[in-house]
Amino acid sequence: MATLDASIVIIAMPAIFRGIGLDPLAPGNISYLLWLIMGYLLVTAVLVVALGRLGDIYGRVRIYNLGFAVFSATSLALSLDPMHGAGGALWLIGFRILQAVGGAMLMANSAAILTDAFPTEQRGMALGVNQIAGLAGQFLGLVAGGLLATVDWRAIFWVNVPIGVVGTVWSYRSLREIGAKRSAGIDWAGNLTFTCGALALLAGITYGIQPYGGHPTGWTNPMVLAMLGGGVLLLAVFGLVENRVADPMFHLGLFRIRAFAAGNAASLLTAIARGGLQFMLIIWLQGVWLPLHGYAYESTPLWAGIALIPLTAGFLIAGPVSGYLSDRFGARTFASSGLLLMAASFVGLLFLPVDFSYPVFAVIVFANGIGQGMFSAPNTSAIMGSVPPERRGAASGMRATFQNSGMSLSIGIFFSLMVTGLAGSLPQTLSSGLQAQGVPGPVAGQVASLPPVSTLFAAFLGQNPVGHLLAPSGVLKTLPRHNADTLTGTQFFPHLISGPLHHGLAVVFIAAAAMAVVAATASLLRGRDTHRDGGRGTDRSPKPAPVRDDAAHQA
Structure with missing residues (x-):
């Protein structure tokens, strides 16, 4: 539900803006469009680390349960937007940001809760189901948004309410804290510098998409340059702060664990490539292929989502299977092979004509989905299994930050490449x-x-x-x-x-393929795989490097 909401709004946007009586492409209104798309992604990317850390301190289940409640309440508020025009857009943007807080609570702690609950030999399967459910939500939202928007634009938010209410009641009644809580203070300086720095950096990328001063993009805009520079500076200060406080929010010492560092590097690059793929395929389908085949422009959002079903199917098939097999044979082979399959599929898309044969297209995007499924579950299992138990909430938040930031970065990077082309x-x-x-x-x-x-x-x-x-x-x-x-x-x-368009797509797919190859290289460098010994899981991964803890100086 949390990841589905990041994409369901994209497809339903024509109905949303018609419903509130606002032209998003009129001069001065494009910022409403961008913030409705990007606001949710930015907030989830920025907050997941802090909320994962709070889960370590106050209980992962407690934060997760609260996330369900916040998400459900804000979904209801979004559906009740009473205003029109710019006021209606601001209502939606504001409550989308609050909804993202609930979504970040869910994303930051779900992997940590599962890692606590499952033994090593079953963890890959459990995290695979969780991870693929999340990733599939991004693409299922494209279909759900198109279907629900034909009924009423408010329906895309109504659908969350009953699921959220049931989920909230279920989680409060059924989930129990089994992970160890760790008493610690809140790192206010780290939270402030990271939140402001990441928000400035990602917001700068968002505004960099908009035209400025006769240029097709805004990368020469002084405000954008100030945001990017200020964001980088604040993140540098954040790094200094985290090396000096007693209870850091972002445990930089975790990056001394090779499996954790390599897995997150691969995850970031894969998220950038995946996000770029999603947006470029939608533009390709809606702007060219579907109209060429007789589909009215008004119906193209729904049919674009339907055309991408093979991609989602690849996720759903490969994720749990690769998670189960990685429990038996180790994560590195599956994760790295999946990334190489992704790179090959990007090359395949590169050679497709603009007016392609759909069966060939479906096979290529299905292979891409298989590759992403092969990578995601084993990679998540390897990351979460490599850290000390008391750091799992922070590690889960850090993992989610890289993944969510990759989505935000991909829109800025690939959209700029496309527009420039x-x-x-x-x-x-x-x-x-x-x-x-x-x-x-x-x-x-x-x-x-x-x-x-x-x-x-x-x-x-x-x-x-x-x-x-x-x-x-x-x-x-x-x-x-x-x-x-x-x-x-x-x-x-x-x-x-x-x-x-074909020229722009070529630039995008070459960049995506290169990122997938670099991600595969990082994945191969994660260290030795996990193997099974006598039917019970035995982890032969390198021992975690000591993580700084000023209270005990030990991991």
């Missing part, structure tokens, strides 16, 4: 294509000079891109009916953008 060729292509259909030169030039991000977001939101771009000028009403129908049909824009 389009900015070089799209304006001339768009201008000549519009003029060929009778659009006056000045109007065509003005439309072509608009930042490519507007065109991409129009397709992303299920709007007719050319109709959206030409609406302010009113030129469609003056053109002959045939030309107007051609411009707003399902063939003109996809054929127009296919060349520039």
Whole structure:
């Protein structure tokens, strides 16, 4: 439920903005769109470490149960948005941020609770089910958002309420603390510097997507540069603080454990590649492939989610199976092989034409899902099994931070790569294509000079891109009916953008493949695998390096 909510809103956004009466692509409104997408991701990425640490101190089950209650209450509040226009958007953004606090409580402690509950020889299977449920939620949200939005945009939040209420009651009645609590003070300096630094860095990346000063992206915006620089500086201060306080929030000593450090490095790179894949495939499907095959733009969000079902199926099949097998044969082989399969699938996507054959596409994305499933469960099990029991809450939060930060980073990195690629060729292509259909030169030039991000977001939101771009000028009403129908049909824009889009996709998929290969290398460096001895799990992984603890100076 917590990860599903990160993606269910993406597909339902056209219905949401129609419901509150706001055009998200109008000048000055795009920030509402970005914060509705990114706010949830940013908060979960920033808070999971602190909430995992609080789980170590006050009890993982207690924080997890509270997360269910917060998530359920804020879901209800989101569905009851009483305002319209900018006020309605701010209501949604504010309660999405509060909802993300509940989601972070769940994400930060679930892996630690399972690690406490299961013995070594069953842990990979348990964490595999948990991890794949979470990752599958990201993609199932694409389908659920499309289906529920056709009923009512509020339904995408209603669906959480009964599940959340039942989950809250169940968790309070059934879950018990079996992990050891560790009495310690709260690291206020570490919490403050990390939260502010990570938030500034990720917010800077978010605003870097927006155009600025005639540039297609905002990476030259002084505010963006200040956020990025200030974020890096605060995180550097955070590192200094954590090496000096008695009870640090972020146990940097855990990175001396090779399996923990290598697993998290691989997880971060994989999350960046996975997030980029999700957004690029949605834009590819909604902006080009589905319209070319006769789907109306308004229906493309739902059908894009359906087209990506093979990707989700790969997750669901490979995750628990690889978790079970990694309990028997070790994590390193499965995790590293999964990443290499992911890299191969990115190369396969690179060679697909823009108007691809769907069965070939389905096989490639299914292989990508299998690769992600093979990696995720064993990697999580190896990370959580490598740390001392009393550090599992903090370790779970740190693991979730790398994973959630990767999603946020991927949007900034890959969207910028895509926009930069389009900015070089799209304006001339768009201008000549519009003029060929009778659009006056000045109007065509003005439309072509608009930042490519507007065109991409129009397709992303299920709007007719050319109709959206030409609406302010009113030129469609003056053109002959045939030309107007051609411009707003399902063939003109996809054929127009296919060349520039393919160039942008090539850059993205090459970068994603390179990240997957680097992640596989990090995974191979995690150390020796776990093996089974006489039917009972015996861990031959390197002994954890001592973790700093100023009270006892021992792990």
